[in-house]
Amino acid sequence: MFLINCPYCGERDQSEFSCGGEAHIVRPKQPTELSDDQWAEYLFMRKNIKGIQFERWNHAHGCRKWFNMVRDTSNDKIHAVYKMGEKPPIE
Amino acid sequence: MKYRVNKTKHVDQTKTVSFHFDGKSYHGFDGDTLASALLSNGVHLVGRSFKYHRPRGIMSSGSEEPNAICQINEDTDLTEPNVRATEIELYEGLKASSQNCWPSVNFDIGGINNFISPFIPAGFYYKTFMWPKSFWKKIYEPLIRMSAGLGKSPTKPDPELYDHKHVHCDVLIIGGGISGIIASKIAAKNNLKTILIEDKNILGGSTIFQKNENYKINAKYSGEWIDEEIEELKKLDNLTIKTRTSLAAYHSYNYLLAKQNISDHLPLDKRNGDIRQRLWKIRAHKVIVATGAIERPLIFNNNDRPGIMLANSVKKYLDFYGVSCGFNNVIFTNNDSAYETAVSMREKGISVEIIDIRKKSNSKIVKNAEKLGIKIYWNSTIVNTFGHRKINSIEIMNLSEDGSNIVGDKNRMNCDCLAVSGGWTPMVHMHTQSGGKLDFRENDQTFIPTEIDENHINVGSCNGDFELEEIINNTNKKVKNFLKVSETEFDNTSVLNSKELDKRNIWLLPNYISEGKCKSFIDFQNDSTAKDIKLALREGFKSIEHVKRYTTTGMATDQGKLSNMHALGIIADTAGVKMGTLGTTTFRPPFTPLTFGSIVGRSVGKFFDIIRKTSIHEWHSENNAKFENVGQWKRPWYYPINNEGLHDAVQRESKAARDSAGILDASTLGKIDIQGTDASEFLNRVYTNAWSKLGIGKCRYGLMLNEDGMVYDDGVTTRLGENHYLMTTTTGGAANVLSKLEDYLQTEWPELDVYLTSVTDHYSTVSICGPNSKKILTKIFPDKDFSDEAFPHMSYQNAKIDEINCRIMRISFTGELSYEINIESKYGKSLWEKCIEVGKEFKITPYGTETMHLLRAEKGFIIVGQDTDGTMTPIDLQMDWIVSKKKYDFIGKRSLYRSDTIREDRKQLVGLLTDDPNEVLEEGAQIVSDMNKKPIEMIGHVTSSYFSPNLNKSIALAVVKSGKKMHGQKLIVPMENKSINVIVSDTVFLDKENKRINA
Numbered sequence A: 001m002f003l004i005n006c007p008y009c010g011e012r013d014q015s016e017f018s019c020g021g022e023a024h025i026v027r028p029k030q031p032t033e034l035s036d037d038q039w040a041e042y043l044f045m046r047k048n049i050k051g052i053q054f055e056r057w058n059h060a061h062g063c064r065k066w067f068n069m070v071r072d073t074s075n076d077k078i079h080a081v082y083k084m085g086e087k088p089p090i091e
Numbered sequence B: 001m002k003y004r005v006n007k008t009k010h011v012d013q014t015k016t017v018s019f020h021f022d023g024k025s026y027h028g029f030d031g032d033t034l035a036s037a038l039l040s041n042g043v044h045l046v047g048r049s050f051k052y053h054r055p056r057g058i059m060s061s062g063s064e065e066p067n068a069i070c071q072i073n074e075d076t077d078l079t080e081p082n083v084r085a086t087e088i089e090l091y092e093g094l095k096a097s098s099q100n101c102w103p104s105v106n107f108d109i110g111g112i113n114n115f116i117s118p119f120i121p122a123g124f125y126y127k128t129f130m131w132p133k134s135f136w137k138k139i140y141e142p143l144i145r146m147s148a149g150l151g152k153s154p155t156k157p158d159p160e161l162y163d164h165k166h167v168h169c170d171v172l173i174i175g176g177g178i179s180g181i182i183a184s185k186i187a188a189k190n191n192l193k194t195i196l197i198e199d200k201n202i203l204g205g206s207t208i209f210q211k212n213e214n215y216k217i218n219a220k221y222s223g224e225w226i227d228e229e230i231e232e233l234k235k236l237d238n239l240t241i242k243t244r245t246s247l248a249a250y251h252s253y254n255y256l257l258a259k260q261n262i263s264d265h266l267p268l269d270k271r272n273g274d275i276r277q278r279l280w281k282i283r284a285h286k287v288i289v290a291t292g293a294i295e296r297p298l299i300f301n302n303n304d305r306p307g308i309m310l311a312n313s314v315k316k317y318l319d320f321y322g323v324s325c326g327f328n329n330v331i332f333t334n335n336d337s338a339y340e341t342a343v344s345m346r347e348k349g350i351s352v353e354i355i356d357i358r359k360k361s362n363s364k365i366v367k368n369a370e371k372l373g374i375k376i377y378w379n380s381t382i383v384n385t386f387g388h389r390k391i392n393s394i395e396i397m398n399l400s401e402d403g404s405n406i407v408g409d410k411n412r413m414n415c416d417c418l419a420v421s422g423g424w425t426p427m428v429h430m431h432t433q434s435g436g437k438l439d440f441r442e443n444d445q446t447f448i449p450t451e452i453d454e455n456h457i458n459v460g461s462c463n464g465d466f467e468l469e470e471i472i473n474n475t476n477k478k479v480k481n482f483l484k485v486s487e488t489e490f491d492n493t494s495v496l497n498s499k500e501l502d503k504r505n506i507w508l509l510p511n512y513i514s515e516g517k518c519k520s521f522i523d524f525q526n527d528s529t530a531k532d533i534k535l536a537l538r539e540g541f542k543s544i545e546h547v548k549r550y551t552t553t554g555m556a557t558d559q560g561k562l563s564n565m566h567a568l569g570i571i572a573d574t575a576g577v578k579m580g581t582l583g584t585t586t587f588r589p590p591f592t593p594l595t596f597g598s599i600v601g602r603s604v605g606k607f608f609d610i611i612r613k614t615s616i617h618e619w620h621s622e623n624n625a626k627f628e629n630v631g632q633w634k635r636p637w638y639y640p641i642n643n644e645g646l647h648d649a650v651q652r653e654s655k656a657a658r659d660s661a662g663i664l665d666a667s668t669l670g671k672i673d674i675q676g677t678d679a680s681e682f683l684n685r686v687y688t689n690a691w692s693k694l695g696i697g698k699c700r701y702g703l704m705l706n707e708d709g710m711v712y713d714d715g716v717t718t719r720l721g722e723n724h725y726l727m728t729t730t731t732g733g734a735a736n737v738l739s740k741l742e743d744y745l746q747t748e749w750p751e752l753d754v755y756l757t758s759v760t761d762h763y764s765t766v767s768i769c770g771p772n773s774k775k776i777l778t779k780i781f782p783d784k785d786f787s788d789e790a791f792p793h794m795s796y797q798n799a800k801i802d803e804i805n806c807r808i809m810r811i812s813f814t815g816e817l818s819y820e821i822n823i824e825s826k827y828g829k830s831l832w833e834k835c836i837e838v839g840k841e842f843k844i845t846p847y848g849t850e851t852m853h854l855l856r857a858e859k860g861f862i863i864v865g866q867d868t869d870g871t872m873t874p875i876d877l878q879m880d881w882i883v884s885k886k887k888y889d890f891i892g893k894r895s896l897y898r899s900d901t902i903r904e905d906r907k908q909l910v911g912l913l914t915d916d917p918n919e920v921l922e923e924g925a926q927i928v929s930d931m932n933k934k935p936i937e938m939i940g941h942v943t944s945s946y947f948s949p950n951l952n953k954s955i956a957l958a959v960v961k962s963g964k965k966m967h968g969q970k971l972i973v974p975m976e977n978k979s980i981n982v983i984v985s986d987t988v989f990l991d992k993e994n995k996r997i998n999a
């Protein structure tokens, strides 16, 4: 059970949050100009990394804000949390 | 109680406690466990083994106990199986019985397995109970069930109260033995909020019954020293001590679960209905694990007889409980710690001899034993034991130089208790549960924790420190470092300590009897032997996880606390690999079994889940409504009159709604208030149709897709003002729609000026439909003009009832002329009652969800989640009309022309009419076109089906492959006993011209 440092509220229990999958996948601005393959890449393809992963999280039972998180999936260590639109603090 | 030979301060021998075991009554004393009380009465035999039904006795004194597993409080609703006698605190009137020994522990049929045991090797269950299939129900299953009797569950609901509580602290210490006490004292004295949990009812671990001159702290016996430490500890303000509290799980980020027994130790009539157990949910900044070590048995032929026990437990029974487990004892060991047991026995005048597999040991404690005249057989091993219900003698032989074989002659010795010690295994369960790794230490063959986390350390013997001096000094040093403390009262502790100098470890002791004939038990509870493990290896199992499952070693309720290390050792020896490279099996929570009660806490009965009721709920109940669960909501399903069933009520309600007037509580529909200068643009992006041109005061139906093009939700949205909309969603989808919209707003379109607020609970919605609805509305709102010109379909107006604001939407989900009135929730019930009152002259009829579903099906309106299942596009639903061709983009648009979504043979929504108009199809029934082509292809299924009273025939909606092109075609719905002929029709069954809406 993680202790997540919501960028708006501070440290809260994981049970207040929900995970929204991989981060930094931007919705194409002009979907109609994409081929099926390009659209499928956006729609379906997600990484499942053992190690450092960038994830979207929502403080669903709190401030309801979405934010990003850098987590090492091999040991669940959270390396950083940052607001939507901000650059990841870790490469 | 002739075995009670010693007076101790932990058992009050002035207070007699009577109890029953297997129907016989016994006496023990206040402070006893069930196990110590039984042993004081000379009772060792407490159960039968799982597979061979061999007699088994109490083996240990703690949570590692594999044999003394009891059923307590039999024949009451408090009955509980799988409780360890070593952990049950004795109370007046306790009733316990042994498990797995029908019809009695002294005589049982299953014991026959013992004689046919050559036929029950590892994997027996997998190999034998395979076929023929017909044998399963009548022969194999009853056989397995009869032999596998691990207790009985209660047949009535648990009457006890359970509780959950959250707690935060700076430091949590797990284990109240010597290292836990040192750690707690350092933490609490340094101004840290500290919690110490201990699973026993007192602190002190195995140090409190230590009184040997070779182990002294600051010139006191270590037992006396720890008593004083505990007294001081209890006075510390920053420290909370929770005894009878066992750690169940250690999750990441120092989140831990611990179960506290609050009333389990009290007689049943003194429990007062208070909380029985509490589950603590602990979040600790720092965790110090001090869970100690478990003594290992030794693996030799017939090592499972009653009277064969762990040496340190024998010592505990003697020095803590005052009970001698035997009068003619033999100690069998590979290490020094068992000598303390021998010395303590001899000091009390009890006969004892020692068999040691080592060639010598020159430590102080061994010299102490020799000086007391205790006979020691060096370099020797036990090759056999005798005695049916209790051990009565053993055979010993000498070991060869390298320990791989035996030499010389057998020598038989009598004994009534055999105390065994194979060394110590650190309890690393908590460390590994938290994600910690282990290192293998060769010199004493133990896995010890590798520190990985700055907020979690292990101290004491769970960290592999077994010598008293190491325990005190290393604990002090580590805790100082961990808590950043510069000095402590333990810095200059003087410790006198007999150090162990000589070690010898043999996982499976050699024998003159052939391996196949030896019964050398490794897992006592699951009855697996060394032979089973070797067989598994011969059959090709290599991974420890596989061997474990194949032989069931370590898979009983004790989770292999005593067996895992030996299983690993024998695998390593047999396969010729190093133990460190094998790894261990995974230690999973809970550490000891938890009651279901403690897991669910108070979330039972009406607290199991949230129940949501509309403000009109009371009226529905009073008017005989039957309710349906829709998510967490209770919605009126139908309102039977007199003895009406579902069918009759729905037929009546449906007819009334179309003939005159019906009234529905639609308050559960999700409502989202949308405001902001970009609100219209936002709706354009989330719905498939266009929103920019919707006038203020107008309503529009919208379909929302997922990005994959599949229908996600639907509902009517009303434009309340220039930058203000009220969106409705399906009842079940409300929360998810809001989350999804928030997600897009915050992450994809942060530039949009839009604000979303859930107002589902703020407003009650009363929906009135039918040809007389306009007349009813006119009576409620006499000042309003309800003419089609002034108040057309799909529009909204503000209104007032007795100065209370409300909104009237003229929208319809039934195809009838229909109005929905939204009013603040607190006025919902009075509005409803007013509508009923005013509607009386038009025979206004309340209807529930079932009638609503029927009415909309007559009109071919879909229900998201019933007619759709996440694989239906608007095109599949024949709703092309709602998909804007002009809009550049909306959620899911691009997916509508992926190669898969434009396939013409997708399942598409159609209507179905049965040949026999009285035949109502079953929802979910399969649809086929050709019964002769094998295998028969399923081309679709029925999604909605009703008998329509307004059309006087059966109607259904279905999804069928290429259904759009099948209009008029005959299909078949095969059922269990018959095949129903249907014909594909339009999805709209009633009023295709939509005239009724303006009736």
Ligand SMILES: [Zn+2]
Residues within 6 Å of the ligand: A006, A007, A008, A009, A010, A059, A062, A063, A064, A065
């Ligand atoms: Zn937050």
